Amino acid sequence: MIKRYILSGEDFSIAGEASSSFKAVLKKLGIDAGIIRRVAIAMYEAEINTIVHGGGGECEAEIEGNKITLVFRDQGPGIPNLDLAMQEGYSTATEEIRELGFGAGMGLPNIKKYTDSMNIETEPGKGTTVTLVINL
Amino acid sequence: MRLSDVKSVLNAKVLSGESESQLNEKEIHTACGCDLMSDVLAFVKDQTLLLTGLINSQVIRTAEMMDIVAVCFVRGKMPTEDVIELAKEKGISLLQTDYPLYLSCGLLYSKGLGVKND
Ligand SMILES: Nc1ncnc2c1ncn2[C@@H]1O[C@H](COP(=O)(O)OP(=O)(O)OP(=O)(O)O)[C@@H](O)[C@H]1O
Ligand SMILES: [Mg+2]
Numbered sequence: 001m002i003k004r005y006i007l008s009g010e011d012f013s014i015a016g017e018a019s020s021s022f023k024a025v026l027k028k029l030g031i032d033a034g035i036i037r038r039v040a041i042a043m044y045e046a047e048i049n050t051i052v053h054g055g056g057g058e059c060e061a062e063i064e065g066n067k068i069t070l071v072f073r074d075q076g077p078g079i080p081n082l083d084l085a086m087q088e089g090y091s092t093a094t095e096e097i098r099e100l101g102f103g104a105g106m107g108l109p110n111i112k113k114y115t116d117s118m119n120i121e122t123e124p125g126k127g128t129t130v131t132l133v134i135n136l
Numbered sequence: 137m138r139l140s141d142v143k144s145v146l147n148a149k150v151l152s153g154e155s156e157s158q159l160n161e162k163e164i165h166t167a168c169g170c171d172l173m174s175d176v177l178a179f180v181k182d183q184t185l186l187l188t189g190l191i192n193s194q195v196i197r198t199a200e201m202m203d204i205v206a207v208c209f210v211r212g213k214m215p216t217e218d219v220i221e222l223a224k225e226k227g228i229s230l231l232q233t234d235y236p237l238y239l240s241c242g243l244l245y246s247k248g249l250g251v252k253n254d
Contacts, residue, residue, distance in 0.1 A: 016197030020226075023201070040201040041177055048194075101190045101198075104174030113178075 001025075002062045007047055007072075009056025012100065019044040022061050029063070031136070038114040039068055039134050045107040046072045046130050052097050053077075054128055067116075068134045075127040082120060086112070137249045138163055139206055139229055142185060145243050148208060151220050151230035162229060164205055166250035169241040173198045180204065185249075187240050191215035196222045205229065210237045 003025060005018035023040045043061070050057045054074025062069045079085045086108050093103025112118050115132045122128040140159040143150065150159065167185040170176050176186060176198050186199055186207045196219060199207050206229035209215060214232065223230045233240055245251065 013193045016194065016201070020197065020200055037201075037203065044197065044201045045177060100192050100194055101171060101173035101188075102194070104172050106174040106178045110174075110178045 001064070002060060005059045005061070007050050007057050007059055007074075009051050009054070009074075012051065012097075015048050015051045016044055018059050018061075019047050026063075026068075035068075035134060035136060039070070042111045042114045042132055042134070043070055045111050046070065046132065048102060049107055049130070050074045050076075050128075052093065052102070057127075063136075066136045068136065070130075070132040070134075072130040072132075073127065074129075078124040078126055078128055079120070079122040080124050082122065137165075137244070137247065139185075139231070141247070142206070142208065142244065142249075143231060145247050146208065146231065146233040146235055146240055148231040148233040151209075151215070151232055152224050152228070154229055159229065162205055164249070167241065167244055169210075169237050171237070176202060176204075185244075187237060187244075189213055189237055191219060193219050193222055195219075196226065196228060199223075199228050200226045206231065208233060208240065210235060210240050 003022055019040055026036045050072045054076035057074030060071045084090050088109045089105040091103045091105035097103045116135045117133040119131045138160050139162040140156055164185045165183040168180050169187040171189050173194055180202050184204050186204050187210055189210050191209055191213045208231040210233055212234045
């Protein structure tokens with residue numbers, strides 16, 4: 001089963017709707033609560049990154065066989081230094097985003113912690129694709 | 137601790153419309169006082185009450201993702217109606233206290249909330 005979500009970069013207040021809706025799908029399927037929690041956290045962090053850093057994009061969430069795969073694509077600025085971006089505490093978030101409670105530089109490390117595999121393809125000026133896998 | 141006890145310790149108002157007996161049925165084991173949703177997403181455990189001075193809709197989204205049972209807004213902060221509606225839709229209880237964050241956490245801790253849990 002594949003679910004597709006458009007992640008608008010226009011309105012930060014609706015960020016999280018995709019994660020919320022996919023969480024409900026997983027609940028309905030009766031997936032283990034611990035797994036749902038890991039998917040929800042990783043997906044929400046990645047959704048917010050796509051919206052605030054990538055300027056919006058799309059997400060494909062697939063449940064097949066023994067795993068859940070989440071793919072986030074944006075055509076934003078890309079990540080110039082991935083090692084740096086992966087470090088706890090590194091953030092380029094704006095003051096506006098910080099005032100809303102984000103921008104601690106915890107998202108990517110947190111996604112890594114909660115997923116079984118994480119792959120980021122990024123090119124400055126072209127965009128970023130983040131692929132996350134959580135085994136069932 | 138039950139949410140009804142939290143309400144009385146913090147002299148809080150209920151924004152999400154639950155009755156006293158409904159609050160009595162909701163149990164929390166620990167609390168987290170935090171204005172940083174990034175940290176909540178990284179560290180918070182189950183059956184938690186979130187105390188925060190932030191009132192935007194991402195506070196509710198964060199609570200939803202973390203299965204946080206209830207949110208208490210501190211320092212008399214008042215969220216907008218759409219934020220309250222989102223919380224109701226997700227079954228997250230909303231409280232509001234005039235006490236600041238430090239005092240709110242201290243009061244709950246001194247009543248034993250989260251003392252034995254990690
Ligand atoms: N899709 C993206 N496009 C461009 N840059 C990105 C993207 N995702 C992450 N980054 C860069 O990586 C940095 C670290 O991301 P991370 O999610 O760890 O922290 P954050 O989003 O800044 O803060 P937090 O997630 O704690 O709210 C970001 O500040 C940004 O510079
Ligand atoms: Mg982030």
